[in-house]
Amino acid sequence: MVRIIGTYGGMLVQAMGRTLLLALLGLFFACIIGLLFGILSVVKNRICNVVSQIFVDVIRGVPMIVLAFFVYFGIPYLFNTIIGGFNMTLSALQAGTACLALNCGAYMSEIIRAGIQSVDAGQMEAARSLGLSYSTSMRKVVLPQAIRTMIPSIINQFIITLKDTSILSVIGFPELVNTAKNVQANTFMAFQTWAIVGIMYLIVITILSRTAKLVERRLNVGRQ
């Protein structure tokens, strides 16, 4: 074990860095997608509601590994071969980010929808009765209250997404699991390699969830 850490430690830490980069990029776009589809699902417009519901159902109904293969291999094949005339290549990072963003975004949109609906309808009515527009009422009154109730679920989703980056090892992005496979192949020390990888995930996620708890407590100050 010491030999693995000595020889491959730096490599594994770098791979963890790429895991975090992928997770952060994915989460960033997931937040945008989640907010967009979350709001589409609560506005008073049937078409918007249906569009949002279809998006969530499709993403939720497809395993992420299938989504990963579809985005990484399927989409370039569609443009380059089926339609033709394109010369599209997706890097594993681009495809991985898209995959995480779509997957996490769908779940985020459900969290955001539930959060908005948990705010008493009277809050929106009171804001509108003062002459504020729907979007101002949403931004200044409803969303700030919704976000507080959403935070535990969002943190949970962040952690799930961080772990889901490991699935993207299948499209060859050199994140932690992908790199660890190489280490195992070089050393044949399966037990030690995967124990180290497991502990690395555990440390990062524990730090993340502790920080999140702290933020959550900070946000709840002043709230009864």
Added chain:
Amino acid sequence: MGVSDEREIKIKTVGLKKSFGDLEVLKEISVDVKEGEVVVVIGPSGSGKSTFLRCLNRLEEASGGKIIVDGCDITARKVDLNKVRENIGMVFQHFNLFNNLNVMENMTLAPVQLKKCSQAEAKNRAYEMLEKVGLSEKSAAYPSQLSGGQKQRVAIARALCMQPRIMLFDEPTSALDPEMVGEVLAVMKELASEGMTMVIVTHEMGFAREVADRVIFMDGGYIIEEGTPDELLSNPKEERTKSFLDKVL
């Protein structure tokens, strides 16, 4: 009561109808409210009185008929609803103070967002209004730190910060503990004495008798009877009004 006929009509509904699916809640409601008039709407629950009130600023969309506020048909398609609502304050049964904002922020949010005045002017007016409702020391408190009566008084002050010409009250004391009803009614009484045009849905018959210029009794989506408090509360003509008043008085 001396309601002179020269006074301008502030709210006029003509054949106002509202249905929720197959359920007809309002059936041809026609009412005039004159400037400075205090109209109290009473009736059993499910009579449509709250729905009627909520139609007046289009929190509920009318299914038929017209609503004319300050001479402008607010059911018209191209009307700027937000502009209309700036002039109609509303107070709710459950206060609906913005829980994420403190009292001062609750009161200045709309005036500042809608660029009615600067932050400083909005604050000054908010202090003025808080003083009026007797809560000037609560400007930094959050809604969760206030009692029900205080919340409702802040809600009234918040609506007044928009300097509305009409105030609508939807059962403003129904969610309050009995000992807090008085403080809210006192604020409303003061407002009435200053000449504010008010439409109030309430179960407070004593308040209606004391403050109302006119009382409207609604049942089953119809206006059954209307008149001065004396006429309607003491000598109702309609059987249904009598039986309702027998139960509540």
